[in-house]
Amino acid sequence: xxxxxxxxxxxxxxxxxxxxxxxxxxxxxxxxxxxxxxxxxxxxxxxxxxxxxxxxxxxxxxxxxxxxxxxxxxxxxxxxxxxxxxxxxxxxxxxxxxxxxxxxxxxxxx
Amino acid sequence: xxxxxxxxxxxxxxxxxxxxxxxxxxxxxxxxxxxxxxxxxxxxxxxxxxxxxxxxxxxxxxxxxxxxxxxxxxxxxxxxxxxxxxxxxxxxxxxxxxxxxxxxxxxxxxxxxxxx
Numbered sequence: 756x757x758x759x760x761x762x763x764x765x766x767x768x769x770x771x772x773x774x775x776x777x778x779x780x781x782x783x784x785x786x787x788x789x790x791x792x793x794x795x796x797x798x799x800x801x802x803x804x805x806x807x808x809x810x811x812x813x814x815x816x817x818x819x820x821x822x823x824x825x826x827x828x829x830x831x832x833x834x835x836x837x838x839x840x841x842x843x844x845x846x847x848x849x850x851x852x853x854x855x856x857x858x859x860x861x862x863x864x865x
Numbered sequence: 866x867x868x869x870x871x872x873x874x875x876x877x878x879x880x881x882x883x884x885x886x887x888x889x890x891x892x893x894x895x896x897x898x899x900x901x902x903x904x905x906x907x908x909x910x911x912x913x914x915x916x917x918x919x920x921x922x923x924x925x926x927x928x929x930x931x932x933x934x935x936x937x938x939x940x941x942x943x944x945x946x947x948x949x950x951x952x953x954x955x956x957x958x959x960x961x962x963x964x965x966x967x968x969x970x971x972x973x974x975x976x977x978x979x980x981x
Contacts, residue, residue, distance in 0.1 A: 794910075799972065802971070853924060854912035856902075856910040859910070
């Protein structure tokens, strides 16, 4: 059972803004940076946000991240059909001495 | 360009041993952690272990300690994940991931099926 939780699903119409939340604790999100990973159906995950709010080269500017205390969020503005995927947050956990992934959120474009 | 090339899919029987590989290129192998991540069928991502190639310092998920072993061969910039005795519950997709400055880079995954 993951110590970092996400809502199982989120949805929006093309062009809308969708925000996914990730809730952790003082030992993970509260004291370490957060990354976000997109997994398109049948493919390997890929990084879309690292160090809470940094976007790797090649990731569209409509993806943005933020962190506050023991929670983090990923926002997708101007939602597009190709954004339909599973999204996972992740952070190091100082108590578990391991990396923890969130439970994952499936984003559906209506 | 940073690239992580994983070995091909495997079909094994319970009790078999197995080693899968993750060959890296495009960066200094000894400067970044390599993690291994498991995804069971229809499930989420689960971190298994990580290793620092410079000194092979390794950390394992407690529930997997003793069941899997992670190693590296610096001469070929490759990390390995090894099982001495597979179980049916090891059936999953396994990803290697480079972690460090600039964020994560994922391998394409290796599908392991364990069935009698």
